[in-house]
Amino acid sequence: MSNYHNPVMLQECIEALDIKPDGTYVDVTFGGGGHSREIMKHLGKGGRLIAFDQDADAQRNAIEDDRFVFVDQNFRYLKNFCRLHGAIPVDGILADLGVSSHQFDEADRGFSIRFDAELDMRMNQASELTAKQVVNTYAEADLHRIFGIYGEIQNAKSLARTIATARLNGPLSTIADLKNAIAGLIPRGKENKYLAQVFQALRIEVNQELEALKEFLTQCAEVLGTEGRLVVMSYHSLEDRLVKNFIAKGKFSGEVEKDFYGNDQKPLTAVSRGAITATEDELLENNRARSAKLRIAVKR
Structure with a gap:
């Protein structure tokens, strides 16, 4: 697994998820399983982790644990498969977008x-x-x-x-x-x-990546429970802009919609001011972290 993909901002992602031992979590970009394995360490007997990945190579890294479920699908089908596995609402969703080191190296x-x-x-x-x-x-x-x-x-x-x-x-x-x-x-x-x-x-x-990302983000708002966390790491401005806008406005363009009383109609609230970037120490060890931007939101 270690050669498959070196997980970026691992500790920052785990802290951002604010994991409850008995919670239900989703890693929609399983890859080599680096983030998933760290999530599992924080789960108790009642916790669950559902992992998505459409790459057949990633399935070979699946974790053998009764609390773990692997879904060999694109994350644009998040809601359907969370429902199938009786996992709505969830307490946290992690997405590490883009191409894995393994895919680049093959x-x-x-x-x-x-x-x-x-x-x-x-x-x-x-x-x-x-x-x-x-x-x-x-x-x-x-x-x-x-x-x-x-x-x-x-x-x-x-x-x-x-x-x-x-x-x-x-x-x-x-x-x-x-x-x-x-x-x-x-x-x-x-x-x-x-x-x-x-x-x-x-x-x-x-791969229809931007369309899939839009569908995924929209479904996150429906799948997350109250106080649930959304943690998304992106690697180029097109992805980051979609994530940033959806967290800020509940949509991908235009202004925030308001209800009859003038309250913002958006499902998520940003936890961090702006995007979090990798530390200098991590950049020295993992060049892929150089372009990574991490955004965190909570469902209110």
């Missing part, structure tokens, strides 16, 4: 710019859409939208046009094919950052 998964492999990027390997299909079949206008919004790439229009032109000579099947096709657009000295943005955009589209 070359054939196609998540990392470090390796050459088939353009895949599926978190759930049973799903149909791959990065290869996106690159080779999406209209130029859709590629422009994806790279502009999900990758926040400045020359997104030129990038989309370049890919659409390159694939006329044959499919872009591998990471190397894609890199070679767009090489002329990559700013000198910023190669890694630019390619990371391209890969982020493709990954978000393939």
Whole structure:
């Protein structure tokens, strides 16, 4: 498990959950089980932990304990499966978003710019859409939208046009094919950052990450009991903005809605002022923590 994924801000997450020994908790991004195992240490005989992960590799890390339930599904189905397991309301929900270290390190998964492999990027390997299909079949206008919004790439229009032109000579099947096709657009000295943005955009589209996150956050408000905690760690601004807005407003855009008496209509209240970031000591040990932002909310 330790090689699978080094859990980010582990102690901060555990403290944020404010775990009750007999409580019911949900880890919606189980991965290597680092956060889950720490949660289990704080649970008594009456406590329960339900863990979600859509990656078949993660299931091999499942914890053998009567108080533990593994759900091999995307967290966008949080409410359905919590209901199925008689686990509503819950006392705390933890989400560590993004790609695990294991997924980045498995070359054939196609998540990392470090390796050459088939353009895949599926978190759930049973799903149909791959990065290869996106690159080779999406209209130029859709590629422009994806790279502009999900990758926040400045020359997104030129990038989309370049890919659409390159694939006329044959499919872009591998990471190397894609890199070679767009090489002329990559700013000198910023190669890694630019390619990371391209890969982020493709990954978000393939896995429908932002749509899933919105559905998850909306359901959290319904699944959490009074005084229940929501703890979410994100790794890029698109995710963090959704989390921040939902905690602050109970919605993803616009102003907070008010009831007849002028009271804010929002289910959650922020516990921390702003996002919590990793300590300098952790940054030295775990580079992945550098972009992590942790937000904590309580259901009132």
